[in-house]
Amino acid sequence: MMQAAPSTPGFRMIRTLGAIAMLSGLLVVLVFRWTEPIIAENQRIAIEKAVFQVVPGATRRVDVVLGADGIALATDAAGEGETVYAAFDEQGKLKGIALAAGAQGYQDVVKLLYGYDPACSCIRGIKILKMTETPGLGDKIAFDPGFLRNFEALSAVVNASGDGLTNPIEAVKHGHKQFAWEVDAISGATISSVAVANALNRSMQRMAPLIQRHRDALGEVVR
Amino acid sequence: MQGESLGFIFLNAAVVNNFVLALFLGICPFLGVSAKKETAWNMGLATLFVMLVSSVSAYGINWLLTELDLMFLRLICYIAVIASAVQLVEMFIKKFSPSLFRSLGIFLPLITTNCAILGLALFQTAKEYDFLQSVVYALGAGVGFTLALLLMSGLREKLELAEVPAVSQGAAMSLMLAGLLSLAFMGFAGLGGSHG
Amino acid sequence: MATLRHQQEKLGLDTFLRGLWEENPVFVMLLGMCPVLAVTNSTMNAIAMGLATTFVLVASSGLISLLRNLIPKQVRIASYIVIIATFVTVVDYAIQAISLDLYNALGAFIQLIVANCVILGRAEAYASKQRLHTTLVNSLGMGAGFTVALLALGTVREVLGNGTLLGFQVMPANFEPWVVMILPPGGFFVLGSWLLLFAYIRQRQDQRVLEKGGVSDAR
Numbered sequence: 357m358m359q360a361a362p363s364t365p366g367f368r369m370i371r372t373l374g375a376i377a378m379l380s381g382l383l384v385v386l387v388f389r390w391t392e393p394i395i396a397e398n399q400r401i402a403i404e405k406a407v408f409q410v411v412p413g414a415t416r417r418v419d420v421v422l423g424a425d426g427i428a429l430a431t432d433a434a435g436e437g438e439t440v441y442a443a444f445d446e447q448g449k450l451k452g453i454a455l456a457a458g459a460q461g462y463q464d465v466v467k468l469l470y471g472y473d474p475a476c477s478c479i480r481g482i483k484i485l486k487m488t489e490t491p492g493l494g495d496k497i498a499f500d501p502g503f504l505r506n507f508e509a510l511s512a513v514v515n516a517s518g519d520g521l522t523n524p525i526e527a528v529k530h531g532h533k534q535f536a537w538e539v540d541a542i543s544g545a546t547i548s549s550v551a552v553a554n555a556l557n558r559s560m561q562r563m564a565p566l567i568q569r570h571r572d573a574l575g576e577v578v579r
Numbered sequence: 580m581q582g583e584s585l586g587f588i589f590l591n592a593a594v595v596n597n598f599v600l601a602l603f604l605g606i607c608p609f610l611g612v613s614a615k616k617e618t619a620w621n622m623g624l625a626t627l628f629v630m631l632v633s634s635v636s637a638y639g640i641n642w643l644l645t646e647l648d649l650m651f652l653r654l655i656c657y658i659a660v661i662a663s664a665v666q667l668v669e670m671f672i673k674k675f676s677p678s679l680f681r682s683l684g685i686f687l688p689l690i691t692t693n694c695a696i697l698g699l700a701l702f703q704t705a706k707e708y709d710f711l712q713s714v715v716y717a718l719g720a721g722v723g724f725t726l727a728l729l730l731m732s733g734l735r736e737k738l739e740l741a742e743v744p745a746v747s748q749g750a751a752m753s754l755m756l757a758g759l760l761s762l763a764f765m766g767f768a769g770l771g772g773s774h775g
Numbered sequence: 776m777a778t779l780r781h782q783q784e785k786l787g788l789d790t791f792l793r794g795l796w797e798e799n800p801v802f803v804m805l806l807g808m809c810p811v812l813a814v815t816n817s818t819m820n821a822i823a824m825g826l827a828t829t830f831v832l833v834a835s836s837g838l839i840s841l842l843r844n845l846i847p848k849q850v851r852i853a854s855y856i857v858i859i860a861t862f863v864t865v866v867d868y869a870i871q872a873i874s875l876d877l878y879n880a881l882g883a884f885i886q887l888i889v890a891n892c893v894i895l896g897r898a899e900a901y902a903s904k905q906r907l908h909t910t911l912v913n914s915l916g917m918g919a920g921f922t923v924a925l926l927a928l929g930t931v932r933e934v935l936g937n938g939t940l941l942g943f944q945v946m947p948a949n950f951e952p953w954v955v956m957i958l959p960p961g962g963f964f965v966l967g968s969w970l971l972l973f974a975y976i977r978q979r980q981d982q983r984v985l986e987k988g989g990v991s992d993a994r
Binding site: 600601602603604605607610651652654655658659662693694696697698701702705745746747749750751752753754755757758759761762765 | 809857863868955959964974
């Protein structure tokens, strides 16, 4: 860089700041362009892994926007609605829908992904995506085998009028589970367990009727 | 998350996830200016004020950068705008309220490098709060910061009168105290559990 | 030792070692405490954070040292902040590309490296006055000192709080983890204990010097 002959201090300041800003902008854009595809690929793998975990038997996924006025492919990005992941097996048969949900837990928001199987009207699996529950107590919601067994076939049947669930998904005290729509809470981590049940209930009340209404269309999106 | 009530956001930022004692943001001023209640109070107020200003500006920048599709410049813009916002606020106060400037003045430049301010901007972006939620979140964070600072300074003033081994004086003792305070604040967790 | 030398420092072993012990950013200068406390609940996070900070420190100090005669005094802080923020953005994207799990574990604290006073302090007190090669070595030493401090906390907290080290079980099976160690209070307690230990060592050294009849220059 050459020193311009006579320059006022103000000009020098602006020139230096401008040059530094341009340099940094260039560097950031270069790195962004270079890492963008890698990051997108990492995110795709992470989502896929989670989706196939909550929908047993699935090997393919299609992102769908599901709203009150029907379904659209997420790539078309039209219409209002929530993005869900339709999961299919090798033969192209709809195995389930993976949805994201969240609710306030003990420390902060618990975010999770769960798989809903429209054929049996039940939840097939959950995976906790983000939480800051107490280690040793609340964080058991992510891996406690007894708790996760709740979600192998958690009933979520749409009611007759088609605007919600017949029986809301509820957490009950540890060892008091009687019905297929109840979640057996972990003893010592009731609030965290309730958070999971709340998240599922709130999401399902809204989405289950939509999924059932557009079930045939969802089965077709793979083609 | 959408749909969090404003009261809950405030409570969450002020005590459940207190910026200093649970998220470890703004530790430097927390240890540095908590020796006296008077200074702690002023520092707390100055921080609260700057938090509100930077929360609003961060909301604006985020909106602008999203419109322009320039998300990768977010961090650089945040820090630059927060730093200049603090400068502007300082000049403004100096001109219109010299008495306020005398009590807050020396703390304002210190706050620019306070990670609680930048943290606030980043968290409100990550949580996708709308405008009103962001402001309430900033208010809660500032109140929580002031609360932590006041509690700490109260403890430290009492400790001046106690005889402690020479080796444990200073930063080590302050950190142990902060640990105890943090332990106490963990009791606030679960406040939001009944919600929703 | 703490005098600001405006003359150029000669490159020596001390240029590097100072950051590790004598002027350790965390244990001695008490700078950059936020990430030290926040991300040290596991050893892996501590290593990643230490490396990321070291990279930003070395890269930004190097660039500032190169540009030190071109940046006018009045806008130097603004220039430093922009340069540092640039390198932090670079690291932010690099970590996302390397591992999303790691990125999620560190959360916002990667971006908060910008507000780490160690880096701005180095830029102001050293890089803006010294030549490139001494600056690089010095900031590498500071980065190493910072990483060591993070590790000192991370290992203790993971072993006591979870019974593991880098994810491997190291404590006997009947060991009941001290969960508090990986919770926020544990960070304060462990850092406080380390500072206590160092204060004790320094006190012993001072005493020994006094006993030998020498003049202690400490404090």
